[in-house]
Amino acid sequence: MPSAAKNLTRRALRITQTAAYPLYLFALRADEVLQIADISRVSRDEAGNLIGYQRPEVRRHVEEIAQYLNTDSAVFPNPIIVALSSRARFQSSRGPGAGDGLATAGNLIIPLPAPGKPKPAWIVDGQQRALAMARTERRDYPVPVTAFVADSVNLQRDQFLRVNNTRPLPRGLVTELLPEVDSPLPPRLAIRRAPSALCDVLNTDKNSPMHGLIKRASTSRGGTTRAVITDTVVVEMIQESLTQSSGCLFPYRDMSRNETDFDGVLHALFTYWTAVRDTFPDAWGKHPSKSRLMHGAGIRAMGRLMDRVLGSVDPRLPNAGNLIRQHLALVAPHCHWTSGVWEELGLRWNEVENLHKHIQELSSYLIRVYLNARAELS
Template identity: 25%
Template sequence: MSEILKIKAIQEVVNGVTVYTGWVEGKKVRDVAKIVHITRDGEYIHGYQRSELPKHIDSITDYVESKNSTILANLVIGFNNTVTFEPIMPGSEFGYLYVPYDPEKPSSELPGAIVDGQQRSGGVKNSHHDSYPLPVSIFISENEADYVQQFLILNLGKPLTTVQLNALALYGDIYKPPALAEKAFPLSLCEELGFRNPESPLFGLIKSNGNKDGIIAESSITEFVVNVRRQILSTLDVRVYQELDDKTKQEFVQILINFWQAVAEVFSDDWNNKSRDMKRTYITHGTSVIGFSYLCRHMLRVFQTPSKNIGNESVLSSELPSCKFFVKELSLIKEHCHFSKGYWTLGLARNPDVQDLPYSRRWNDFQNTTSEKQLFSTNILRLYEIQKGWREDYPIYID
């Protein structure tokens, strides 16, 4: 049965935004305000909260049930427009917020959302107290971006999970600190390649928020984008990624699609055998993905230097490097790559007892670490340079 929960509050206008500060019955917070966890609905990401921490909630409950306990840190709750404020007298900043209260309502229909304080509210709700007031700061908004913005500002100094940071970076209408804003561009391209563009060879394959069945780590694709970004921008004659418009951003995406289509075509047997466990091929392993990023960057330089690319597309004949261009370049090293069998001959190990000791690695022995990625990338670039005829075979020394 629907009732009304009255919250004693003080109204204040801060920088044009009306906010309220007061006290709420802590045992009833979860009955009027939901927890908005990160979810994905197709190409769209919603929410911002991580999963609850049962041990943290239990420790708060233990504290709440101790003698003379009190919680002084404000919860932050956003309510929709069904919540109203009535001053105790006309013009007064003191009054009550009237909140629709129905404990039987499903979480999705509650009028509020807890922006900060999910663990505290859970700890109080689980306690033996009949009543336990909590301090609260409240705003009223129907705009999800307002909730996300408040969550981000309140948690800037806290160790947010990678999943949370990536989801927050993708919200377009909120202020982001520079470090988070820098993450937004490669993540937005991940979204385009993995969830929005069905023509992408990576469509549905990127493991991301709400897509646990993906087989390629999101971090590997964002690192790929960062590695090739400068060269693609140069190809598009754009100085920095912030200057991309809708047309040039789509061209940026198309170059990435063309490259990965070429990978899927040239290494078709491996691509068709790709899986999450990497037992049949390493073609989508993080080390391989980063190796491909260095190849892509090198090939884009070739595309922009016609004198180094006689017999294939260049800026003189094509506006963008096509899939056909990348296929021809990748085919040069196909027979020297070992993504599913055999060994990669990586170079020469520095050994005081044996001069020029050959160093190799089985196809599935690479680890997803910075040093391993660098080792793999250096070797695959060496293979490409040799096949292009730019260099004779040369040793890579490995400590």
């Protein structure tokens, strides 16, 4: 692109699926894609708010695409999907052949960014391809592009999740983005939205026993971090308790109105997991390689024990914390989070893995010890 140009003009088709968000089909040269479009990396700002939505670059994948594009026989039919700023303009062509009732031909005028200024587009799908385009030797390689106008990051996230719903996105990335999407989602994703939002509060609220301990897709890969618990494990723990009738969090849901008492759920989670932290201080907050309590199997098993304990102790009671600690004290002597052997399981403490079999066996053991100890007291 000439540096003196203020706009990039491309022949395009406009398809109006909804008046609010027109859709454009056009082509760019390989070296133009990242000149007009940014990649919105998922991260957190200083206030802890979620920004962006894209996963990190997969270097090997990018290199493989670039190598393929350098070949003479490269065919790349999959379009890159971008969200365009509302500053982009479309001028319809004149004449009877400009439209057929489905699409309208014309020119799409995209303003070029001044140095240091935001670009007019964001990549919603195809970031690895876009990165490869920027590195290919074939700078003029034509790239198909599908674009919709959206200044809202929420709409961009919504489209990002829908486009990637059937692809192998990292589960942690999908999990963290779900609470930020306001529009209706497919049932498979919608059922995880509330647990993910609760997981987020557990991680960001300074009064939470898990504050700063949960690893999310936006967790910084560099520097020091306290995060040791995988977020998907916490989400699964909450989801299981919320959706199963035997779960202690299930009563907080109003099935007829499809509503959840979030404050009540958070209070129950804060109260129980604070008691867990206080009961096992030497195992709390450590890396899973040093404490299986912080491991997927430990969180899931203690979550299932939570369903039993909070089935007996109302977390809304003024002394609920002390009562829960008394109940957890019944199983504490039988736990081997950081050393020793789970003899009943036939496993050393660090041989417990985040496998369905191990989660089931560990959960059953803790619940059995708890129920037997309570029966002896009574």
